[in-house]
Amino acid sequence: MSSETNVTNWSDLNLSPEMLDLIEKAGYKAPTPVQEKAIPLVIAGHDVLVSSQTGSGKTASFVIPTVERFKGKNGTYILALSPTREIAQQTGAVFETFGAPFGLRTVVCIGGASIPLEKEALASSPHIIVATPGRLVDHLERGNVWLDFIQCLIFDEADRMLDMGFASQIEKISEQIPKERQSLMFSATFAPKVEKLARQVMRDPKQVTIEKAEGSVPKIDQRLFWMEEGKKPSALVRLVREEPGTVIIFAKSKERVYQVWRSLEDKKIAATYIHSDIPQKDREAAIADFKSGKFQVLVATDVMGRGIDVDDVAHVVNYDVPREAEDYIHRIGRTGRRGKTGMATTFAIPVKDEQGIRAIEKLRGIKSPEKPAPSAAHQGQSKPRGQGPQRGNDRARDTRPRDVGPRDARPRDDRPRDERPREARPAHSPKVSRPESASVVALPEAAKPNKIVSFFKKLFNK
Ligand code: AMP
Numbered sequence: 001m002s003s004e005t006n007v008t009n010w011s012d013l014n015l016s017p018e019m020l021d022l023i024e025k026a027g028y029k030a031p032t033p034v035q036e037k038a039i040p041l042v043i044a045g046h047d048v049l050v051s052s053q054t055g056s057g058k059t060a061s062f063v064i065p066t067v068e069r070f071k072g073k074n075g076t077y078i079l080a081l082s083p084t085r086e087i088a089q090q091t092g093a094v095f096e097t098f099g100a101p102f103g104l105r106t107v108v109c110i111g112g113a114s115i116p117l118e119k120e121a122l123a124s125s126p127h128i129i130v131a132t133p134g135r136l137v138d139h140l141e142r143g144n145v146w147l148d149f150i151q152c153l154i155f156d157e158a159d160r161m162l163d164m165g166f167a168s169q170i171e172k173i174s175e176q177i178p179k180e181r182q183s184l185m186f187s188a189t190f191a192p193k194v195e196k197l198a199r200q201v202m203r204d205p206k207q208v209t210i211e212k213a214e215g216s217v218p219k220i221d222q223r224l225f226w227m228e229e230g231k232k233p234s235a236l237v238r239l240v241r242e243e244p245g246t247v248i249i250f251a252k253s254k255e256r257v258y259q260v261w262r263s264l265e266d267k268k269i270a271a272t273y274i275h276s277d278i279p280q281k282d283r284e285a286a287i288a289d290f291k292s293g294k295f296q297v298l299v300a301t302d303v304m305g306r307g308i309d310v311d312d313v314a315h316v317v318n319y320d321v322p323r324e325a326e327d328y329i330h331r332i333g334r335t336g337r338r339g340k341t342g343m344a345t346t347f348a349i350p351v352k353d354e355q356g357i358r359a360i361e362k363l364r365g366i367k368s369p370e371k372p373a374p375s376a377a378h379q380g381q382s383k384p385r386g387q388g389p390q391r392g393n394d395r396a397r398d399t400r401p402r403d404v405g406p407r408d409a410r411p412r413d414d415r416p417r418d419e420r421p422r423e424a425r426p427a428h429s430p431k432v433s434r435p436e437s438a439s440v441v442a443l444p445e446a447a448k449p450n451k452i453v454s455f456f457k458k459l460f461n462k
Contacts, residue, residue, distance in 0.1 A: 013039050019068055022098050032057035037208045038184075039065045047183045047205040049198050051190055054330065055311075055337035056210060058186050059156070063094045066152050066184075070127070071102040075149040078128040079177070081170065083160040085110040085132060085280060086287075090309050091156060092130045104128060109135045112280045119144040133161060133169035140176060147176040153201070158187040159194050159326055164303065167197070174201050188329050220336040222344045224357070232319060232347050233263040239345060240269055240297055245314020246290065249299045250331045252320035260319055261299045271297035302327045311337050318346040325359035 010023050010031055031039065034052040041048045042065035052058045062080070070077050080095075082088035092108035099106060107121040109131040115138070122129070122145045129136070129145070139145045153174065155161065161170060183202045187194045198205060227235060240247055251257045254275040264271040272286045272295040290298040291310050300308070302322060313335045322328050328346075335342025348357055 049205040054333040077151040080154040133166040155185040219341040273299040315343040321356040
């Protein structure tokens with residue numbers, strides 16, 4: 001199909017033969033919906049405001065057209081701002097893939113990396129800079145970089161950058177860039193603060209919103225379980241043991257991450273973890289080990305978890321209800337990627353977490369769900385999941401007991417993770433794949449689980 005409104009082939013997007021070649025080499029068979037819509041607008045030089053979830057292919061939707069638009073010019077003309085080091089590195093890698101073959105050089109500037117080395121790299125006038133806002137302001141203040149030649153400013157995951165308190169740095173950076181420029185903004189949500197920033201930094205932007213029907217919204221089977229704090233560790237262990245795929249667990253603090261990891265280790269479950277106190281190299285190694293299947297479970301804080309680009313995450317667990325409602329969307333966006341059906345489970349404490357759950361509803365403008373009934377929430381009833389209406393029929397449940405196999409047979413190593421040589425850490429069974437049929441998790445549930453589950457499902461049906 002090649003009508004303007006229904007483009008499905010890369011060749012319909014007016015890209016150069018060289019770029020089409022690179023896309024083919026990258027294995028991108030067809031453009032994703034965000035790519036179909038954003039690429040022509042970016043190539044035409046518009047400011048574009050894009051609402052799309054992580055995992056929708058948004059990075060390539062700004063990298064491919066900006067490289068096409070600016071290749072062959074001299075000077076530093078593209079600046080992409082990313083919320084975290086990991087996302088900046090991933091974005092830098094995508095610019096390498098599609099820009100380096102055209103002779104474009106990319107420099108990534110991130111906290112934790114060497115300032116003198118970055119200074120040297122910036123002095124070499126790269127064509128593209130990818131940076132976290134804090135580090136870029138640091139370079140600006142040291143006089144290591146000038147932004148006078150920037151012609152395209154990209155805000156990736158703008159909502160997240162604002163949530164992380166980067167508003168003033170973003171303002172400082174935007175002020176240094178010529179007004180005659182192209183601005184592209186990507187955000188999972190259009191929270192009021194994102195709209196405000198867009199009004200400040202963009203000019204008459206074209207808006208791209210990816211609808212669910214277009215396939216970009218992940219298919220995520222969402223569940224909410226009300227339970228007391230003390231029940232969480234055993235509920236988690238059970239859930240992980242019954243989940244054949246990979247699991248990312250989000251916890252609210254570093255201490256909490258360690259606590260959760262410890263409780264899994266105690267049960268000989270192959271888990272690793274990341275948080276901001278862990279050196280960058282170790283974090284990268286932990287993510288690589290998780291990606292390779294060496295560990296079934298990764299425990300993370302919100303900020304760290306955001307940068308994890310793993311396509312095969314079967315299940316996201318919100319061990320703690322997120323502090324910010326927007327984090328819920330970001331967290332569960334780790335699963336259900338690239339057309340697969342994911343699973344997201346939230347553990348909420350009756351009364352204490354009600355406000356947080358309400359905030360998640362409010363974010364999406366959804367009507368309040370039934371209140372949990374404290375009596376039932378405390379009873380720890382077990383009931384096979386899947387009794388309510390389900391999304392994602394390809395993840396049909398199998399209630400047969402599973403053999404947890406090698407995980408239970410692993411030797412115990414009681415040393416803290418950081419003190420253990422990598423090779424001595426428990427090896428997880430080979431690369432985890434997503435079976436057609438996965439087992440059922442039976443956990444304590446609220447009195448009206450179906451209503452609550454269906455409420456959560458509405459978040460993504462909207
Ligand atoms: P992103 O939303 O940018 O984080 O991308 C999510 C994943 O999708 C990354 O692993 C990309 O390499 C991959 N990807 C991006 N565009 C395509 C495409 N058109 N076809 C297949 N995979 C893609």
